Amino acid sequence: MELLGVIGNPISHSLSPVMHNSAFQAIKKTAVYVPMLVQEDNLSQAIQGAKALGFTGINVTVPFKEKVIPFLTQMTDDARIVGSVNTILFQGQEIIGHTTDGAGFQQAMEMEVGINPVGKSFLVLGAGGAARAIAHQLSKHDCQVYLTNRTLDRAQRLASDLEATAIKKPIVIANQQQELAKAVQECQVIINTTSVGMEATKDQSPFPLDLLTQEHQVIDIIYNPAETLLLKTARELGCTVQNGVGMLVWQAVKAWEFWWGITPPVDVMYQALKNSLASQE
Ligand code: NAP
Numbered sequence: 001m002e003l004l005g006v007i008g009n010p011i012s013h014s015l016s017p018v019m020h021n022s023a024f025q026a027i028k029k030t031a032v033y034v035p036m037l038v039q040e041d042n043l044s045q046a047i048q049g050a051k052a053l054g055f056t057g058i059n060v061t062v063p064f065k066e067k068v069i070p071f072l073t074q075m076t077d078d079a080r081i082v083g084s085v086n087t088i089l090f091q092g093q094e095i096i097g098h099t100t101d102g103a104g105f106q107q108a109m110e111m112e113v114g115i116n117p118v119g120k121s122f123l124v125l126g127a128g129g130a131a132r133a134i135a136h137q138l139s140k141h142d143c144q145v146y147l148t149n150r151t152l153d154r155a156q157r158l159a160s161d162l163e164a165t166a167i168k169k170p171i172v173i174a175n176q177q178q179e180l181a182k183a184v185q186e187c188q189v190i191i192n193t194t195s196v197g198m199e200a201t202k203d204q205s206p207f208p209l210d211l212l213t214q215e216h217q218v219i220d221i222i223y224n225p226a227e228t229l230l231l232k233t234a235r236e237l238g239c240t241v242q243n244g245v246g247m248l249v250w251q252a253v254k255a256w257e258f259w260w261g262i263t264p265p266v267d268v269m270y271q272a273l274k275n276s277l278a279s280q281e
Helices: 016-026 040-052 077-082 101-113 130-138 153-164 177-186 229-237 247-260 266-278
Strands: 001-010 031-037 056-062 087-090 092-098 120-125 145-147 189-192 217-220 240-242
Touching: 001 016, 001 040, 016 031, 016 247, 016 266, 031 153, 040 087, 056 247, 077 092, 077 101, 077 130, 087 247, 092 247, 101 130, 101 217, 101 240, 101 247, 120 130, 120 177, 130 145, 130 153, 217 229, 229 240, 247 266
Parallel strands: 001 031, 001 056, 120 145, 120 189, 189 217, 217 240
Antiparallel strands: 056 087, 087 092
């Protein structure tokens, strides 16, 4: 029996176990995926413990995506550039960190709403962990990324971290109506990576909604609620919209590719996730 799991704190809300275990069952893979609550002081022991117990790999979630880095022996280029790890592979004595958030985001965007990044302009709202992964992924392509964030120097830091690898240097936009209005006119795709719109802020938008036009394609990576105020407004205006379910599924798919080089049954993962989210409503 192969062992996998996810470390985080809190962890009981994580939807990863149901997604992965449903996929294992569907293809009769003898593996189990468990949620593991870890205290920050025990992070090193938790990773060494998983290695000693023969885990194939683990996922890493909030608040440890950056904090695990000192305990790894190798990192992929994506993880190093983004500065975040959501997937670990144990291989012999090596503990290899990778991030699948950016690739998962792009694959979901292509599969669900047919957006190929090449030649497009994107406005990314936010500069936290998810924004870093998404902006890095997009900037591997010949497209223009605009960044804005409540704390502007975080967006500036992200832009400068991507400068060496980006095909086109990301442009930072002040979080003010006039600046945003100009950027929004330039962009076809608007991506919310901030936490604004989740339960505690469900009546708020991360962005002045009157700037939207029906030509925009709007992606909100929040998956609970399934439709944030931003997405609802965009949908009613006639925009193409996408929520965060696809990113969550495809980052898990990319983790299978990293652990085993195989693609899981994606439809099974989508269904398991949708059932779980529906039961929480
Ligand atoms: P994070 O690193 O903590 O970043 C949070 C971001 O939200 C920052 O840019 C922060 O701005 C901004 N923000 C928070 N409260 C705000 C407010 N009241 N007004 C304006 N901006 C605010 O978090 P993260 O890991 O990037 O996650 C962000 C969101 O993405 C969460 O909702 C998470 O659930 C979602 N997510 C989804 C997936 C998926 O697979 N669908 C994966 C990862 C994350 P400051 O820099 O100014 O604080």
